[in-house]
Amino acid sequence: QVQLQQWGAGLLKPSETLSLTCAVYGGSFSGYCWNWIRQPPGKGLEWIGEINHSGSTNYNPSLKSRVTISVDTSKSQFSLELSSVTAADTAVYYCARRPSTSWSPDPFAMGVWGQGTTVTVSS
Amino acid sequence: QSALTQPASVSGSPGQSITISCTGTSSDAGSYNLVSWYQQHPGKAPKLIIYEGSKRPSGVSNRFSASKSGNTASLTISGLQAEDEADYYCCSYATSRTWVFGGGTKLTVL
Numbered sequence: 001q002v003q004l005q006q007w008g009a010g011l012l013k014p015s016e017t018l019s020l021t022c023a024v025y026g027g028s029f030s031g032y033c034w035n036w037i038r039q040p041p042g043k044g045l046e047w048i049g050e051i052n053h054s055g056s057t058n059y060n061p062s063l064k065s066r067v068t069i070s071v072d073t074s075k076s077q078f079s080l081e082l083s084s085v086t087a088a089d090t091a092v093y094y095c096a097r098r099p100s101t102s103w104s105p106d107p108f109a110m111g112v113w114g115q116g117t118t119v120t121v122s123s
Numbered sequence: 124q125s126a127l128t129q130p131a132s133v134s135g136s137p138g139q140s141i142t143i144s145c146t147g148t149s150s151d152a153g154s155y156n157l158v159s160w161y162q163q164h165p166g167k168a169p170k171l172i173i174y175e176g177s178k179r180p181s182g183v184s185n186r187f188s189a190s191k192s193g194n195t196a197s198l199t200i201s202g203l204q205a206e207d208e209a210d211y212y213c214c215s216y217a218t219s220r221t222w223v224f225g226g227g228t229k230l231t232v233l
Binding site: 061110 | 124126157159161168169170171174175178180212214219220221222223224225226227
């Protein structure tokens with residue numbers, strides 16, 4: 001049973017860089033895209049971006065200038081960095097897995113999620 | 124990239140059926156059969172309940188069904204139960220290899 005375990009700093013000051021990591025346990029790292037999604041307090045989900053095992057990335061255009069997603073296949077981990085944070089970046093951040101292709105035996109959607117990490121930006 | 128449009132809230136009584144709509148554009152839901160739906164209980168991570176428009180993952184109740192017409196996808200929950208009370212989000216693949224979520228719908232079971 002694949003599990004995603006995420007961690008990172010929970011309190012940041014404006015202009016700092018958010019950094020989160022998500023580790024994959026109990027499943028293959030290749031053949032999937034690894035996503036970051038966030039949810040501001042009381043609001044909806046927002047897709048941030050994704051990376052595959054080869055390091056190819058796709059980002060939300062509204063965040064692209066500040067986002068970097070990277071992968072460490074040797075550790076089955078992927079990471080999110082979001083620069084120049086403001087209070088508007090306060091949210092619960094989730095990592096999630098989706099198959100790279102629709103012919104995967106797994107549902108072609110974000111079927112496995114991490115537990116979420118609360119990040120607060122405050123001076 | 125604008126969020127897909129969902130009603131803010133819907134409600135129904137136990138045993139009834141409800142439908143949640145999710146309206147996108149020709150750049151996302153209207154062009155791809157890759158709409159998924161997620162259920163989120165308070166303080167929990169979202170759970171996938173529908174993928175590729177109408178498919179249910181293993182273990183998801185057949186009380187959940189979904190369809191799409193044009194730019195609008197719909198999730199129907201039949202035989203409402205108290206445990207169905209949650210927030211529901213649609214999500215679609217969009218152009219330029221991105222994904223977009225809906226604003227979410229709060230389901231209240233009366």
